[in-house]
Amino acid sequence: MNAPLNSVIDEGWTATITPHRGWFDWRLKQLWRYRDLIFLFVWRDFVSVYKQTILGPAWHIIQPLLTTITFTVVFGKVAKLSTNGVSPFLFYMVGTVFWGYFANNLTKTSATFVSNAHLLGKVYFHRLAIPISVAISNLVTLGVQLGIFLMCFAFQYTRGSNVHFTKWILLTPFYLLILGGYGFGGGIIVSALTTRYRDLANLVNFGVTLAMYATPVIYPVSAVPTHYRWVTQLNPLTVLMEGFRLGLLGVGSVDVAQLAASFGIMLVVLVVGLMLFTHVERIFMDTV
């Protein structure tokens, strides 16, 4: 048997494996080295999904279009919900596209550990590569969908519809950053918790659907009765949905204090998510 090796003096170790890993040991520098892998994951998501389909990438467009049409018919024509006086089709499309980005981020990143258990059990790479690649895929999808939105917008605009961009449109990337942060942060929190509580996986899917009704996605804040409005304002996503519409359609209102609060809460969610993810990553193979 070999003697204990405490006497090893030579330096230059490049890695040390120890039982403990801090909550804040996120190894973001190491993550940068896996950027090629992240982009290959993104590419795989796009290429593999459309193999052996007829319509291929067109599904990215068909899905929000059909949802928008359904909403226009059900909420616009049948229920006659207010859309602040703008074209219901564009109103619902903005809601569908941006909410879809959030919902996809949340549900897909929340499956990180459970659906990749086999891969993660066989090889080490920075585990955040998976949820980050999901978030990037979703961003690409969103870009395509926004392109379709702009075409619909241009069509309606030329026909004299009451819609116009406002200067608030410049804040759209900032809103997206916050919205993406909520989806990603919330997703990795759920992914960390589902390694222990599988129940959550069931909750997420219909929870996101329910949350859509609790957020002004298919209705404007102004349609909420005044004495209930404070409840809506507690939802940090409210200001974002209003912000998208103010910039792209010229309706709604954005309160800067609320926006700042939403950003702050997003940072908390993100940090908590990274902490939980880092913690679970360490022990996950022994529990899944």
Next chain:
Amino acid sequence: MSTVISVENISKTYRLGDIGGATLREDFARWCAKLRGDPDPLLKIPDEHHARHMGDLFLALDNVSFEVKQGEVLGIIGRNGAGKSTLLKILSQVTLPSSGQIKIKGRIASLLEVGTGFHPDLTGRENVFLNGAILGMTKAEIRRKFDAIVAFSEIEEFIDTPVKRYSSGMYVRLAFAVAAHLEPEILIVDEVLAVGDASFQKKCLGKMGQVSREGRTILFVSHNGAAIKALCSKAVLLTNGAVTAFGVVSDVIAVYSSGTASAGSVIEWRDPATAPGNESIRISYIRTISPESDEAITVDTGVLIEIGFDNLRKDINLDCTIYLISSDGVLIFESGHIISSNCDSRCGFYHLTGRIPAHLLNAGRYFLNVLFGKDQRYVLFRMDEVVSFDVENTLTGRGLNMGVAPGIIRPMLSWRHSFEERCSLVKES
């Protein structure tokens, strides 16, 4: 030469029980019990007869230390369950140790499985990039080596076909080709060489030899002494989670094959209430051991099968049948024993023994299915792949050829030859 891996007092404990399937309700019950000061209601009862069980914890690795120098090919050898896989997982950072530390110098790549992350719908070309990136290569690196990878895999003409259309041989070739072109300072290889055909295996071994000559370090894991001996200069023997030998490969292999560690496999249920079975049968133990006590099962020893069970059905015709399955799922034979044929079975404990003769099974891993029947027609209880055991290779009848003989069985035939002179066919020179 400098040390590139230093493993220092590594231990790994696993919690026993169904922790993966926890629900909030179970955690809540546990938490309530803790508040009241009661013991954990969901804790598994500790097995005091097993030294590696400590309460509900299982010690998979026990204070393991060794070091690897640059350019060494180190074999890690041990029987099933000795902790080889756990050690590999810790070294490849898939899981963390419970205590101790490992220091590493240089880029490490591990190959616990060929084709990790292969996507069935993507083509061979696409999968080379994906798999390469998963194993830690950059895109530029893969592009540079792409032609070499494809040439090594010998499947040039199918490179643009989705891998789900590949034969398993082609799949493995491509997957190994990617792995073989990783250029880490340290390469960890599990028994991936066990797959693929013989000529490709040889090619892989050659590639690994070349890698080590280039001054890179290889850790090679196997339970096959012959393979370790052929490849490695030094070896570590793991027995029940602890290092029991470390040093020159031939010495370690000698310790390993002396077989004092464990012989065959034994599975026992001490408590009849939780033992597998039903209202007819309760299995107590199934052992597959070497007929010579404390020796490993080899091609030369044969296998002794012992089955102990409680029969709860009185006055029936009871029989027991075993099925022997090879590691690739082929049924090799079935063999039955009629325990009672005059409707006179008795309630109580039966102990059966059967013996697979020496020089019948080839080296490899086998599984046993056990089936209890009534009237040789009705199944009372069956358990599939209840025990696995390894038959180890010997050189009997193989001369200097070190490898495992091809074929499912390896009988020793009684060859004779005779000779007579036939001058008419021999040309005079």
